[in-house]
Every structure is written in C-alpha cells, then in structure tokens.
Amino acid sequence: METSKLTGKRIKEYLFQGKRFDGRNLEEFRKITIEKNVSKKAEGSARVKIGNTDVIVGVKLDVSEPYPDSPNKGNLMVTTELLPLSSDRFESGPPRFPAIELGRLIDRGIRESKFIELEKLCIKEGEKVWSVFIDIYPLNNDGNLIDAAGIGAIIALKTARFPKYDEETGRVVYGEFTDKKIPLSKDIPLIITTHKAGESIIVDPTLEEEDVTDVRVTIGGSVNGLIFSLQKGNSKELTIEEMSKILDFSEKARKKVFSEIERYLN
Amino acid sequence: MTAFKRLDGRKPEETRKMEAKVGVVPNADGSAMFSFGDTIAIAAVYGPKKMHPQHQQDPEKGTLRCNYSMLSFSVSERIRPGPSRRSTEISKITEWALEPILMIKKYPNMVIDVHINILQADASTRCAGINAAALALAHAGIPMKSLVSSVSIGKLDKQLVADVNKDEEDWEEGEGATDIPITLTPRGEITHIQLDGKITSQELKEAIELARKAGKEIYEVQKKALKESSNPEKK
Numbered sequence: 477m478e479t480s481k482l483t484g485k486r487i488k489e490y491l492f493q494g495k496r497f498d499g500r501n502l503e504e505f506r507k508i509t510i511e512k513n514v515s516k517k518a519e520g521s522a523r524v525k526i527g528n529t530d531v532i533v534g535v536k537l538d539v540s541e542p543y544p545d546s547p548n549k550g551n552l553m554v555t556t557e558l559l560p561l562s563s564d565r566f567e568s569g570p571p572r573f574p575a576i577e578l579g580r581l582i583d584r585g586i587r588e589s590k591f592i593e594l595e596k597l598c599i600k601e602g603e604k605v606w607s608v609f610i611d612i613y614p615l616n617n618d619g620n621l622i623d624a625a626g627i628g629a630i631i632a633l634k635t636a637r638f639p640k641y642d643e644e645t646g647r648v649v650y651g652e653f654t655d656k657k658i659p660l661s662k663d664i665p666l667i668i669t670t671h672k673a674g675e676s677i678i679v680d681p682t683l684e685e686e687d688v689t690d691v692r693v694t695i696g697g698s699v700n701g702l703i704f705s706l707q708k709g710n711s712k713e714l715t716i717e718e719m720s721k722i723l724d725f726s727e728k729a730r731k732k733v734f735s736e737i738e739r740y741l742n
Numbered sequence: 743m744t745a746f747k748r749l750d751g752r753k754p755e756e757t758r759k760m761e762a763k764v765g766v767v768p769n770a771d772g773s774a775m776f777s778f779g780d781t782i783a784i785a786a787v788y789g790p791k792k793m794h795p796q797h798q799q800d801p802e803k804g805t806l807r808c809n810y811s812m813l814s815f816s817v818s819e820r821i822r823p824g825p826s827r828r829s830t831e832i833s834k835i836t837e838w839a840l841e842p843i844l845m846i847k848k849y850p851n852m853v854i855d856v857h858i859n860i861l862q863a864d865a866s867t868r869c870a871g872i873n874a875a876a877l878a879l880a881h882a883g884i885p886m887k888s889l890v891s892s893v894s895i896g897k898l899d900k901q902l903v904a905d906v907n908k909d910e911e912d913w914e915e916g917e918g919a920t921d922i923p924i925t926l927t928p929r930g931e932i933t934h935i936q937l938d939g940k941i942t943s944q945e946l947k948e949a950i951e952l953a954r955k956a957g958k959e960i961y962e963v964q965k966k967a968l969k970e971s972s973n974p975e976k977k
Binding site for chain 1: 806819827828830831834835837838839840841842922927930931932933934935936937938939940941942943946947954
C-alpha cells in the first residue's frame with residue numbers, strides 16, 4: 477500500500493525536527509541481522525535483515541567462456557528478482573526498471589572496487605573462465621533494499637567455496653565443494669544509499685519513509701574514504717552543497733555499517 | 743593545470759568539438775541533434791499527448807517517458823538491437839535528469855515521449871543524449887524552467903578531464919579511469935550524477951566543479967542552436 481499523503485506529511489515534519497517514527501536519529505540504521513550460509517546448494521549465501529527488510533543473496537559459480545573484451549578475466553553477473561511474495565508492489569513477469577537498477581547498482585559497486593580479483597578466475601585465456609553469479613531476492617521489503625542487497629552480496633561472496641571442477645571434461649561437478657575461496661581483495665565495497673526528504677538527509681529509510689524521499693544517492697565506497705560507484709536516483713535536483721553534504725554523510729555511514737558487519741566478513 | 747597530455751591533444755578542461763542543431767526530425771513535435779566529436783545523438787519529442795494505456799495516466803502531473811537506444815552499428819562490435827539492462831537504466835536516468843526542469847504539472851493524464859538514438863558512439867553517449875533531449879523538449883515548446891547540460895568528467899590516473907572519449911574511458915595507467923557523467927542546470931543544480939571507478943570525495947567535489955565549468959560552455963552551444971532555429975532567415 478502506498479503511504480498516505482497525511483502520513484507522508486507527518487513523516488517529513490518529524491524528519492525536519494530530526495526525529496523518526498521509530499525513534500531513530502537521521503543517520504541511524506535499523507538493526508542489521510546477518511546469517512551466513514543459508515543455502516546448502518549455493519556456493520555462497522547470506523541473509524540480511526535491516527529492520528523488517530529481509531534479503532537473501534546467493535552466489536553460484538560456473539565455468540563458461542570469457543567476454544571477448546576480457547579474455548583473461550572471470551565474469552560477474554548480478555541479477556535481482558523482486559519477488560511478489562515480498563511486497564504487494566512487486567508483480568511477477570520480466571524484470572522492470574527497479575529490479576534492473578538494483579542489480580546494476582550492486583554490480584558496479586563490486587566490479588569497480590575490484591573486490592573480486594577477476595583475473596584470478598581465468599582457467600584458459602579466451603576459452604574458459606569462472607563466472608560468478610550473484611542473485612538477489614528480497615523476502616520482505618520494508619525499504620532500503622539496495623543497502624541490504626549490498627551487504628548480502630559481499631558476505632555471500634566471502635562465504636563462497638568453489639565447486640569441484642573436472643579438468644578432463646571441463647565441467648563443474650556440482651554438489652561437491654572444495655575448500656577454495658573466491659579470490660577477494662581488501663577493498664570491500666560498502667554500498668550505502670543516502671536519501672533526501674524535504675531538507676533532511678537520512679539513511680536507511682523504511683518503506684514509508686522511502687515513499688516521501690525526493691532523491692537518493694547510492695554510493696559504493698571503501699571504509700577509508702574511496703568512492704567506487706555512485707548513482708543519483710529520482711527526479712529531483714540537488715545543489716552542489718547538498719551533494720557535498722551527502723558525500724560526507726555517506727562516508728560516515730559506511731564506517732558505521734562496516735563496524736557492524738565486520739565480524740561476519742571473516 | 744600541469745602539462746598533462748590527453749591522447750587527442752585537448753587541454754584537461756576542454757571538451758571535444760560540439761555541434762547542436764534543432765529540428766532534425768520534421769515529423770516530431772520537437773527534435774535536436776547534439777554531438778561531442780564522434781559521439782552523435784539525436785532526440786525527438788512526441789507529445790504531450792494522452793497517455794495510453796489509460797491506467798498509467800497520472801491525474802496530478804504529466805509523465806515524461808524517455809527511451810535511449812544505440813544503433814546496432816554505432817560501435818565497433820555490433821550491439822544487439824532492442825533494450826538491454828544498460829539502455830533501460832540510461833533511459834530512466836535520462837528521465838530523472840530532465841524531469842526537474844519540466845513544468846510537467848501542466849499536463850495531467852498526458853505523456854511526453856522522448857526518443858533518443860545514438861547514431862555513433864565514442865563514449866559520453868548518455869550525456870550527448872541528455873543534451874539533445876533537453877534541446878528537443880525546448881524545441882517542442884514544452885514549458886521549462888531552464889535547459890540542462892550534461893558532460894562526463896573523467897579522472898585519468900590523477901588528472902581530471904572534461905568530456906571523455908572512448909580511448910580515455912579505457913585508460914589503464916596509474917589509477918586507471920574514473921568516469922563521472924554529470925548533468926547540471928545553468929544555476930548549478932545537479933539533476934543527474936553517476937560514477938564508476940575509484941576516487942576520493944575531495945576529487946569528486948573538484949570533478950563537480952569542472953562539470954559546472956564545462957556545462958556553461960555546453961549551455962552556450964545549446965542556446966545558440968535554439969536561437970538559430972527561431973531565426974527564419976537561417977532556416
């Protein structure tokens with residue numbers, strides 16, 4: 477159900493005073509709960525809850541041909557299916573824009589940070605490389621799916637183990653796992669979305685809050701201040717000062733989120 | 743600026759040669775061409791017209807519907823015609839970049855279609871597309887608060903440059919290439935920004951300033967094109 481205008485107005489008034497319906501301050505995340513290895517069949521997986529938002533992310537590995545423009549690198553594919561089960565706003569059918577965007581936001585955050593060392597996933601140049609598939613499914617949408625998906629993706633990657641690979645047949649033996657992990661760098665991309673509602677800047681909106689925000693900026697960056705990917709969403713302009721403020725806000729949020737999820741990254 | 747050499751000899755803050763022309767598609771209600779060097783975009787506006795299907799009508803405001811697409815032979819390796827994940831995203835980004843300047847509240851239940859085609863690509867295609875689309879909307883006589891001007895700022899190793907071409911986009915030395923397409927109003931409001939690469943916030947803030955400077959030049963080119971179209975002698 478869409479948030480009513482009356483509620484929306486009230487939310488904005490609250491935000492203006494630095495308050496939120498659930499008692500959080502503007503830069504505070506809801507409680508983040510993480511569960512690793514939730515799927516026995518996936519090579520890696522994680523389930524992330526941020527408040528009532530619940531997302532499951534799975535990593536599958538397969539051997540396939542490399543892309544012609546990167547013959548010595550593994551492939552990365554990030555897909556999202558916005559399950560109708562998770563919200564009355566999602567409908568079944570081919571992916572629409574929100575699903576495509578979510579996948580691409582996570583893809584670029586991970587790809588540009590060079591978190592996955594794709595060149596180490598080459599088996600035979602120009603012929604065989606490992607492909608990493610990251611698939612994202614929300615189980616319950618109460619806002620901020622992007623950040624939940626981002627956390628889920630990096631943790632699922634961390635947990636992933638290679639399946640057995642038969643060099644003679646050149647095929648993957650699914651169901652038999654090795655101890656080998658995906659080669660990952662230290663540049664962990666934290667994907668955080670900062671929103672602006674009226675004059676207020678907030679992170680981690682609930683669905684209700686998300687309905688009244690005017691503009692959002694999703695930034696993939698490291699805990700030490702580097703930015704790898706950035707995308708502004710929604711049709712509302714931002715002044716250069718506001719953009720600056722969002723960059724600072726987001727950097728702080730990355731540090732905070734990192735400190736909360738750090739222990740799951742080992 | 744230091745003696746940084748760009749591959750095509752441009753200065754860091756220098757854009758490629760820009761051309762803009764309105765009225766390139768006679769059938770459309772408004773149309774325009776915009777090019778940065780070898781990157782050529784055309785845009786055509788159809789509407790405002792009644793939104794069909796009816797259930798998509800918005801009684802509070804008009805709908806802006808953009809469609810970005812590259813011709814299959816606009817790049818070296820043929821791209822499959824039809825929508826892709828990339829083009830779907832750019833279409834939406836373009837809507838977001840343009841909507842803030844349109845007085846779209848004037849057109850409840852209506853839709854304004856903007857079709858953008860990239861005829862030839864040498865990077866910065868979304869920026870050329872947005873520039874062409876803004877012109878086409880103005881040419882169609884849709885009430886607007888202002889134009890928008892779009893440019894891609896690049897960081898090649900440590901050097902910021904305006905209007906990256908394909909060779910620069912593929913820059914690999916040092917810190918590699920960071921690509922930052924930015925769209926601004928003449929007053930300096932950001933209606934679109936994206937980034938891929940590796941950059942500090944301080945450098946990003948400088949990149950936005952550079953975009954602002956380049957945006958002013960683009961704006962002049964756009965304005966000139968509109969003036970030429972309204973001058974009957976030059977038609």
